[in-house]
Amino acid sequence: NAGVTQTPKFRVLKTGQSMTLLCAQDMNHEYMYWYRQDPGMGLRLIHYSVGEGTTAKGEVPDGYNVSRLKKQNFLLGLESAAPSQTSVYFCASSYAGNDQPQHFGDGTRLSIL
Amino acid sequence: LAKTTQPISMDSYEGQEVNITCSHNNIATNDYITWYQQFPSQGPRFIIQGYKTKVTNEVASLFIPADRKSSTLSLPRVSLSDTAVYYCLVAPNNAGNMLTFGGGTRLMVKP
Numbered sequence: 469n470a471g472v473t474q475t476p477k478f479r480v481l482k483t484g485q486s487m488t489l490l491c492a493q494d495m496n497h498e499y500m501y502w503y504r505q506d507p508g509m510g511l512r513l514i515h516y517s518v519g520e521g522t523t524a525k526g527e528v529p530d531g532y533n534v535s536r537l538k539k540q541n542f543l544l545g546l547e548s549a550a551p552s553q554t555s556v557y558f559c560a561s562s563y564a565g566n567d568q569p570q571h572f573g574d575g576t577r578l579s580i581l
Numbered sequence: 582l583a584k585t586t587q588p589i590s591m592d593s594y595e596g597q598e599v600n601i602t603c604s605h606n607n608i609a610t611n612d613y614i615t616w617y618q619q620f621p622s623q624g625p626r627f628i629i630q631g632y633k634t635k636v637t638n639e640v641a642s643l644f645i646p647a648d649r650k651s652s653t654l655s656l657p658r659v660s661l662s663d664t665a666v667y668y669c670l671v672a673p674n675n676a677g678n679m680l681t682f683g684g685g686t687r688l689m690v691k692p
Contacts, residue, residue, distance in 0.1 A: 509684065510685050511625070512682070513682075558624045567615075569615070570617075572624025575622070
């Protein structure tokens with residue numbers, strides 16, 4: 469049982485490049501989330517999904533897109549990377565409802581030059 | 582969403598009990614209170630959750646007064662490995678509501 473797996477773990481991009489971060493969970497969770505965490509700060513919600521085929525904007529959605537084509541996968545895309553998007557990205561999943569604990573992956577460290 | 586306020590940092594020594602208080606004055610009737618722990622270079626980990634009174638598990642206790650405007654995470658007999666950032670979250674369990682992580686409390690446990 470792997471829990472929440474994020475791919476890749478590290479990545480360096482040049483400004484303007486695009487990439488997709490993959491999150492996979494094997495717990496049959498309905499809800500999935502993407503957060504970013506800047507140095508010394510708390511987590512900020514980018515986008516989330518309450519079920520397959522549905523997505524919604526979080527606190528800081530600009531510059532990111534997401535897709536939830538399969539229940540177990542939640543993809544985060546950067547169409548044109550900017551230095552301000554340098555951060556650690558965390559994916560999480562949970563059973564339905566915010567009273568359910570979120571299970572987090574180990575994060576993706578993304579640097580944009 | 583209910584806003585939460587926590588101390589930025591706390592220091593303690595091994596073997597002591599640590600209490601971290603979170604203020605959430607505008608908590609709503611259907612809001613739950615959840616605490617997470619985060620070690621460096623790792624994602625947050627669920628510690629405990631409650632709605633009212635007291636909740637205890639193998640890791641911590643959560644005390645919530647009757648007015649629910651604050652909550653206290655209690656860590657008994659901390660060790661060096663409890664050095665981490667602790668986040669208090671308040672949110673309803675309705676579908677579509679999002680959680681907000683504040684800055685958290687940095688706990689430093691000293692030998």
